[in-house]
Amino acid sequence: MKTAVSFARQGLAESPAETAMADARGRLAAYATLAKLRVATLVLATVAAGFVLGARGSSHPSTLLLTLLGTGMVASGASAWNQYLERRRDLLMRRTAGRPLPSGRLAPREAALFGTGIAIAGVAILATATNLTTAGLALLTFVLYVCVYTPLKPVTTLNTAIGAIPGALPPVIGWAAATGRLGIEAWALFLIVFLWQFPHFLAIAWIYREDYARGGHKMLPVVDPDGVMTGRQAASYALALVPAGLLPATIGLAGPVYFAGALALGIFYLTYSVRFWAGVTDQSARRLMWASFVYLPAILLLLLLNPLPA
Numbered sequence: 001m002k003t004a005v006s007f008a009r010q011g012l013a014e015s016p017a018e019t020a021m022a023d024a025r026g027r028l029a030a031y032a033t034l035a036k037l038r039v040a041t042l043v044l045a046t047v048a049a050g051f052v053l054g055a056r057g058s059s060h061p062s063t064l065l066l067t068l069l070g071t072g073m074v075a076s077g078a079s080a081w082n083q084y085l086e087r088r089r090d091l092l093m094r095r096t097a098g099r100p101l102p103s104g105r106l107a108p109r110e111a112a113l114f115g116t117g118i119a120i121a122g123v124a125i126l127a128t129a130t131n132l133t134t135a136g137l138a139l140l141t142f143v144l145y146v147c148v149y150t151p152l153k154p155v156t157t158l159n160t161a162i163g164a165i166p167g168a169l170p171p172v173i174g175w176a177a178a179t180g181r182l183g184i185e186a187w188a189l190f191l192i193v194f195l196w197q198f199p200h201f202l203a204i205a206w207i208y209r210e211d212y213a214r215g216g217h218k219m220l221p222v223v224d225p226d227g228v229m230t231g232r233q234a235a236s237y238a239l240a241l242v243p244a245g246l247l248p249a250t251i252g253l254a255g256p257v258y259f260a261g262a263l264a265l266g267i268f269y270l271t272y273s274v275r276f277w278a279g280v281t282d283q284s285a286r287r288l289m290w291a292s293f294v295y296l297p298a299i300l301l302l303l304l305l306n307p308l309p310a
């Protein structure tokens with residue numbers, strides 16, 4: 001039998017077994033890209049915050065894990081379906097042309113099958129391990145993202161305001177999983193993530209405005225070449241986020257350490273948003289994008305560090 005060494009001696013790069021392994025690894029990596037694992041990780045951090053705050057100090061580690069697993073699967077399925085629907089436009093954009101579908105690493109049918117299977121399994125896990133409110137919310141999030149936001153991207157600049165709704169539902173999913181209901185506290189978390197997204201994606205959409213135009217997507221910077229509206233909107237939503245970020249402390253969900261930290265973070269994010277507004281450039285946009293990646297994990301951490309008992 002030919003070993004890897006003998007194949008190498010003959011000048012062949014890989015044995016059939018090694019080729020099969022490399023293929024399998026390549027396909028696994030393609031599915032991981034399809035699932036947008038980095039975005040899913042931050043989404044799951046918002047789910048975890050909602051769950052832990054809803055549980056109010058009582059520990060349910062296995063329910064938390066199953067909630068994260070189920071929601072992560074639904075989010076991955078949604079990302080796969082988003083890429084299935086956008087495969088032709090993704091090919092036109094530099095940022096997305098290398099994705100598994102436009103680059104041909106996966107067939108469209110494979111992405112659709114994966115997206116459907118993993119999302120259904122995720123909803124089933126949530127329905128069995130938590131409650132029907134949680135499973136229903138996850139399904140609603142999927143539908144809003146895949147069936148409403150995604151088709152609206154080439155149609156109207158309002159697409160992102162609509163996309164921000166499913167983007168902000170994950171902490172509500174976590175809260176519902178822990179409590180079985182929807183409370184004002186869950187909507188406070190929703191509001192924070194909802195408002196946070198505007199500076200986040202407006203900065204990104206500015207950086208990639210030419211790419212979005214090539215792909216035919218109506219993101220605000222595509223129709224706002226001097227960036228006046230883009231900058232103003234980013235700053236306005238960041239301003240609204242300052243008081244919204246304090247809500248958890250005013251409704252008895254988090255304590256004074258949270259209050260002080262959330263105020264500092266709100267001012268931090270507002271500063272980068274106002275700088276972006278004052279000079280809409282790729283550099284100020286990149287700095288604002290970076291600030292968005294600091295703000296959300298930091299405020300979630302503060303919530304978890306300083307929760308208040310019921």
Ligand code: HEM
Pocket residue numbers: 038039042043046095160161163164167168197200201204
């Ligand atoms: C309408 C809402 C949103 C839009 C349009 C949007 C858009 C984007 C885009 C285009 C990127 C890629 C940037 C790049 O390649 O340089 C990105 C990155 C990212 N987004 Fe968002 N986003 C939204 C909401 C969210 C939400 C709700 C979360 C999580 C809670 C999130 C987390 C992330 C993370 C972690 C990254 C960096 C990961 C990576 O580059 O792979 N985003 N976003």
Ligand SMILES: CC(C)=CCC/C(C)=C/CC/C(C)=C/COP(=O)(O)OP(=O)(O)O
Pocket residue numbers: 039043071074075078082138141142145166167170
């Ligand atoms: C449970 C569940 C379904 C969770 C999903 C949460 C959700 C909707 C997150 C939105 C995150 C995101 C990257 C939006 C941008 O999508 P895009 O399609 O505009 O980004 P792209 O241009 O990179 O494809």
